[in-house]
Amino acid sequence: MVIFRQEIRQQRLSLIIWSLSIGLLVAVCVLMYPDMKSEMDGVNDIFSSMGNFTAAFGMDQLNFGTLIGFYAVEGGNILGIGGAFFAAITGISALMKEERDRTAEFLMTHPVSRRRVITEKLVSTFTLIILLNAIVLACSWISVVMINEEIEWKEVLLIHLAFLILQFEIAGICFGISAFISRSGIGIGIGIAAVMYFINLVANISEDAKVLKYITAFGYTEGADIIHDHGLKMEYVIPGMVFMLIGIVAGYVKYSRKDIRA
Amino acid sequence: MNAIETDKLTKTYGSSRGITELELSVAKGDFFGFIGPNGAGKSTTIRTLLGLISPTSGSAKVLGCDIVSQKNEILGRVGYLPSEINFASGMKVKDVIKYSADLRHKNCREKSGVLCERLGIDTGKKVDDLSLGNRKKVGIVCAIQHEPELLILDEPTSGLDPLMQREFFDILTEQNKKGATIFFSSHILSEVQSHCNTAAFIRDGRIIVYDSVCKLEETGAKKVEVVGTFEGGDLKGISDLKNDGNSTSFLFKGDIRELLKTLADCKLQNVNITEPTLEEIFMNYYEA
Numbered sequence: 001m002v003i004f005r006q007e008i009r010q011q012r013l014s015l016i017i018w019s020l021s022i023g024l025l026v027a028v029c030v031l032m033y034p035d036m037k038s039e040m041d042g043v044n045d046i047f048s049s050m051g052n053f054t055a056a057f058g059m060d061q062l063n064f065g066t067l068i069g070f071y072a073v074e075g076g077n078i079l080g081i082g083g084a085f086f087a088a089i090t091g092i093s094a095l096m097k098e099e100r101d102r103t104a105e106f107l108m109t110h111p112v113s114r115r116r117v118i119t120e121k122l123v124s125t126f127t128l129i130i131l132l133n134a135i136v137l138a139c140s141w142i143s144v145v146m147i148n149e150e151i152e153w154k155e156v157l158l159i160h161l162a163f164l165i166l167q168f169e170i171a172g173i174c175f176g177i178s179a180f181i182s183r184s185g186i187g188i189g190i191g192i193a194a195v196m197y198f199i200n201l202v203a204n205i206s207e208d209a210k211v212l213k214y215i216t217a218f219g220y221t222e223g224a225d226i227i228h229d230h231g232l233k234m235e236y237v238i239p240g241m242v243f244m245l246i247g248i249v250a251g252y253v254k255y256s257r258k259d260i261r262a
Numbered sequence: 263m264n265a266i267e268t269d270k271l272t273k274t275y276g277s278s279r280g281i282t283e284l285e286l287s288v289a290k291g292d293f294f295g296f297i298g299p300n301g302a303g304k305s306t307t308i309r310t311l312l313g314l315i316s317p318t319s320g321s322a323k324v325l326g327c328d329i330v331s332q333k334n335e336i337l338g339r340v341g342y343l344p345s346e347i348n349f350a351s352g353m354k355v356k357d358v359i360k361y362s363a364d365l366r367h368k369n370c371r372e373k374s375g376v377l378c379e380r381l382g383i384d385t386g387k388k389v390d391d392l393s394l395g396n397r398k399k400v401g402i403v404c405a406i407q408h409e410p411e412l413l414i415l416d417e418p419t420s421g422l423d424p425l426m427q428r429e430f431f432d433i434l435t436e437q438n439k440k441g442a443t444i445f446f447s448s449h450i451l452s453e454v455q456s457h458c459n460t461a462a463f464i465r466d467g468r469i470i471v472y473d474s475v476c477k478l479e480e481t482g483a484k485k486v487e488v489v490g491t492f493e494g495g496d497l498k499g500i501s502d503l504k505n506d507g508n509s510t511s512f513l514f515k516g517d518i519r520e521l522l523k524t525l526a527d528c529k530l531q532n533v534n535i536t537e538p539t540l541e542e543i544f545m546n547y548y549e550a
Binding site (some may be wrong): 003006010027101102103105106107108109110111112113183257259260262 | 266275305312313314315316333334335337338341342344345346347348349350351352361362364365401404
């Protein structure tokens with residue numbers, strides 16, 4: 001638990017900044033909703049007639065006139081991108097930063113096994129992600145209560161759950177990569193998250209590219225699908241969890257026998 | 263039982279050499295100096311012994327435990343000071359010292375307090391604001407506060423001012439008297455001469471000299487470089503004679519007056535008598 005505590009303490013500030021940035025942006029969107037609602041009929045028509053742009057963001061299947069529809073697109077995109085970046089940065093830094101900051105020698109010459117170091121860092125990464133999502137959800141809940149509107153809470157929670165799983169997946173993959181690099185790889189992490197987001201846009205636009213949904217973590221975070229199905233598409237979640245596990249296992253295998261750079 | 267015992271320990275990085283079939287034994291309770299030029303393999307040896315890197319072939323035992331299979335057991339009984347020590351940004355000195363003790367599941371507050379006092383460490387400072395020397399001092403506390411049986415120190419004095427170096431060696435000597443084995447690497451011969459009982463010299467990944475310091479100290483050789491015609495090759499005490507056109511260099515160990523007499527009879531433009539480098543002393547010692 002010593003390393004876990006140290007990790008959380010070190011990431012505290014970063015967690016607060018990211019959570020509040022995402023949470024407040026989501027809240028601002030929700031708070032704008034009452035003003036926009038009256039205009040929404042027109043907006044809905046405009047948005048639903050923008051062809052590929054509409055499809056890319058799933059707005060062809062969502063009703064902007066309802067709070068949940070609005071929330072799924074606006075809140076979803078903010079939490080989706082923000083959360084994915086946070087997960088990527090946290091995951092890819094977890095193991096790599098010890099060598100990058102040249103603190104690995106100090107840590108690894110204490111009587112803690114490599115496996116223990118990996119486990120505590122993995123648990124702390126996932127804990128940080130859970131905390132971020134809890135704070136964002138709290139911001140979201142407060143803002144919905146403030147505008148005094150009805151919203152389907154089950155769907156809201158499902159959307160948040162989907163993004164939590166997405167962040168776990170990205171963090172797991174990046175965690176694995178983290179074991180292989182010893183200098184900055186933040187760019188790789190953010191790149192993976194951004195590419196996944198982009199792949200999902202492509203998959204939304206073209207029916208032929210639907211198969212890409214199995215690859216991208218954003219495949220199962222589609223608000224329209226979640227609201228429509230009242231659940232997550234397991235055929236997309238399961239491959240995602242497999243990718244995550246591969247990342248984590250690769251991280252363990254590599255890092256437990258890695259030569260630590262001076 | 264020896265504190266450190268290696269058997270054909272080899273580490274290669276891809277194609278480049280690290281250490282080659284290293285044979286090294288350090289007796290328990292010894293104060294051991296591990297000398298060699300930069301890049302000779304000192305740090306590689308130490309980092310292999312501590313499990314930071316895994317050996318390519320060969321094996322080693324530290325405090326009777328295998329360096330691969332019983333790494334944690336070793337790390338629990340050893341204190342280590344890296345040559346370049348860094349701490350996680352944002353931490354205070356006292357947090358680092360506490361973190362190190364916590365990782366060992368030990369309460370070392372009393373000992374660390376004494377050490378900080380002696381080394382003049384301000385524990386309220388942020389580690390980011392520390393100079394190399396001050397970071398090193400914090401590292402020393404982390405390496406010693408749990409009173410390890412074996413202390414491994416990689417170039418410990420770099421960055422420390424002379425007063426601190428003295429205090430540092432006083433602390434090491436005390437630990438040694440209490441029974442701890444001290445193993446430190448250095449490229450400064452005088453350090454090793456004045457503190458160590460035994461010394462080993464490493465070059466190009468191999469141990470080339472290994473002996474007690476008393477014996478090493480008997481070498482009072484001088485390095486002589488002359489420009490001009492040198493005709494004294496048969497002078498007693500000359501070794502490592504090298505002739506390069508108009509200039510000649512050799513090591514001289516013997517009656518200095520004989521040397522000067524010989525030099526006076528030669529047609530010389532210039533003469534230079536210096537302390538030989540570390541490596542030359544060792545080579546000379548072993549060839550003599």
